[in-house]
Amino acid sequence: MREVMDELTGWWERGETVGMGTVVGTWRSAPRQPGAAMLVGPGGEAVGSVSGGCVEGAVYELAQDVVASGRPALQRYGVSDDDAYAVGLTCGGILDVFVEPVSRETFPELGEVARDVAAGRPVAVATVVEHPEPTWVGRRIVVRPEDGDVGGDAVATAARTASIGSARADDAVLDDARGLLAQGRSGLLTYGPDGERRGEGMRVFVSAFAPKPRMLVFGAIDFAAAVARVGSFLGYQVTVCDARPVFATTTRFPGADEVVVRWPSDYLQDEVDAGRVDARTVVAVLTHDPKFDVPLLEVALRLPDVGFVGAMGSRRTHDDRLARLREAGLTETELARLSSPIGLDLGARTPEETAVSIAAEIVALRWGGAGERLTATDGPIHHHHHTDAPTP
Numbered sequence: 001m002r003e004v005m006d007e008l009t010g011w012w013e014r015g016e017t018v019g020m021g022t023v024v025g026t027w028r029s030a031p032r033q034p035g036a037a038m039l040v041g042p043g044g045e046a047v048g049s050v051s052g053g054c055v056e057g058a059v060y061e062l063a064q065d066v067v068a069s070g071r072p073a074l075q076r077y078g079v080s081d082d083d084a085y086a087v088g089l090t091c092g093g094i095l096d097v098f099v100e101p102v103s104r105e106t107f108p109e110l111g112e113v114a115r116d117v118a119a120g121r122p123v124a125v126a127t128v129v130e131h132p133e134p135t136w137v138g139r140r141i142v143v144r145p146e147d148g149d150v151g152g153d154a155v156a157t158a159a160r161t162a163s164i165g166s167a168r169a170d171d172a173v174l175d176d177a178r179g180l181l182a183q184g185r186s187g188l189l190t191y192g193p194d195g196e197r198r199g200e201g202m203r204v205f206v207s208a209f210a211p212k213p214r215m216l217v218f219g220a221i222d223f224a225a226a227v228a229r230v231g232s233f234l235g236y237q238v239t240v241c242d243a244r245p246v247f248a249t250t251t252r253f254p255g256a257d258e259v260v261v262r263w264p265s266d267y268l269q270d271e272v273d274a275g276r277v278d279a280r281t282v283v284a285v286l287t288h289d290p291k292f293d294v295p296l297l298e299v300a301l302r303l304p305d306v307g308f309v310g311a312m313g314s315r316r317t318h319d320d321r322l323a324r325l326r327e328a329g330l331t332e333t334e335l336a337r338l339s340s341p342i343g344l345d346l347g348a349r350t351p352e353e354t355a356v357s358i359a360a361e362i363v364a365l366r367w368g369g370a371g372e373r374l375t376a377t378d379g380p381i382h383h384h385h386h387t388d389a390p391t392p
Contacts (some may be wrong), residue, residue: 001037001125001207002117004048008039008102009114016042017103019063023050024074024129024205025096025188035186035207040064050097051077062099072100072138074129074203096188098129098205100138109142109162113209116144122210124181126173128164130203132193139164143177143206169195169202177206182280182366183235184210212237213280213307216271217256218264218296219287220247223312226355227284229255234359236282241267243292265295272303279305282362284342288313294324301325301334308362310342344371 001008001022011018019040026034038048038056040063050059055077066073078094102110109125116123124143128136141162163170172195180187186208192199215231217224220242231238232255241260242248248261260267264287271277283300285293293311300309313321318340325335343357344364364371 001035002209004037004039005114005117007041007047009110011039011041012102012104012107012110015104017067017101017106018042019067019099020102021050021059021063021097021099022205022207023095024098024203027078027094034188034205038063040067051095055095055097059097059099062097066099067101070101071134072098072129074098074137096129098127100127106138107140109140113142117209120211122181122184122208124177124206124208124210126164126177126189126204126206128202129188129205130201131165132201133165136165136202141170141173141177143174143181164204166194171195172197173204173206177208179367180206181208181210182213184208184212185235213282214239214276214278215282215284216241216268216277217284217286218242218268218292219285219289219312220244220249220252220259221286223351223354224284224286225253225255226351227286227358228253230355230359231255231282232257234363242287263295264292265299268296268299272299277303277306280307282308283310284358285309285311286342288317290321290324293321294328297321297325297338298328298330301330301337308339308365309337310339310358310361312342313340315341339365 008018008020021038023034023036036050038046038050038059040046040060046056046060049056058077062073062075074096076094076096100106113123113125125140126143127140128138131137141164164173169191172191173189176189187206189204189206190200191197191202191204193201195202213236215236215238217227217231217238217240220240224240228238228240238256239258239260240248240253240256241262241264243261243263245261248259250259253259283306285296287293297309297311300306311321321340322335339361342361343354344360346353346357346360348354348357360371363369370377
């Protein structure tokens with residue numbers, strides 16, 4: 001929806017009704033990703049794309065029918081003997097498109113959502129796209145963080161201005177929508193008719209609008225290259241920073257989104273002052289050199305909102321680092337936020353294995369996991385988010 005937001009809100013503000021088709025599910029080599037949208041305006045205008053041309057004609061006609069009837073529809077498009085030439089995908093993919101009428105009456109929150117998107121504030125819209133009870137289809141709740149905490153329970157207050165049909169369903173969708181919003185990605189969720197975790201019947205599409213969470217890796221070493229690759233794989237916007245230009249090069253760190261040659265503490269402070277560090281940001285300090293580490297950690301551990309701060313080094317390095325930080329005036333509460341030595345005990349040896357260890361600790365702290373083997377534990381596999389845990 002992001003790419004058609006301007007046109008959509010323009011018609012919405014003028015009180016018009018627009019037919020909107022959104023890709024909510026894809027299989028195999030579908031040409032567009034979930035969240036891609038196409039509009040059919042009040043004058044028959046077509047804006048956007050759901051398939052790059054393969055099924056736009058069929059979606060256009062369906063959107064007109066939906067606007068006329070006021071009833072949303074979920075339609076699957078793919079290749080079969082019957083529709084290969086009519087509305088098939090020449091690429092061989094399959095996609096589900098949800099088509100709904102959008103107006104001030106059906107989507108009163110759109111104006112506020114559009115302002116959040118334009119300002120770069122994280123927000124998600126969860127819409128019921130399939131349900132055995134037709135009156136549920138098209139209902140939505142808005143997930144909007146408060147106080148910059150994308151993953152925290154503060155989301156619930158703003159989201160409960162509407163309901164998708166029951167408190168149980170709302171709770172389930174809110175919980176999962178928070179997870180998608182924290183990752184900055186959209187997705188299709190499946191539940192039982194009343195939001196049951198096990199079961200089918202209700203499908204909800206979460207359209208998440210959020211910048212990627214940031215991973216700031218300090219220290220241009222081999223371990224940093226591996227951490228950057230894993231961080232990118234997990235969906236982070238990765239920056240590698242080092243004061244030494246001979247080591248901090250884009251050639252050495254192809255997995256990073258950017259490589260910065262700056263004194264680490266100065267760079268972090270500038271990013272904080274610019275508002276580019278929030279409760280989802282991960283800080284990984286891998287230099288294990290006190291002249292870089294101590295000033296950098298002074299800044300990082302005093303931040304009111306940062307998801308994770310970890311530092312590499314031996315036990316001896318860790319003890320020396322703590323002593324220096326205490327001399328610099330950090331409190332025990334601030335020091336307790338430091339994960340050092342960084343990572344979980346996986347017996348890692350190589351840079352790649354160490355990067356997995358670091359990523360595992362970040363994920364565990366993010367979702368409240370204990371870092372144990374699942375075979376040795378009981379209870380739910382997927383933890384609910386704990387508000388007292390760091391949230392990258």
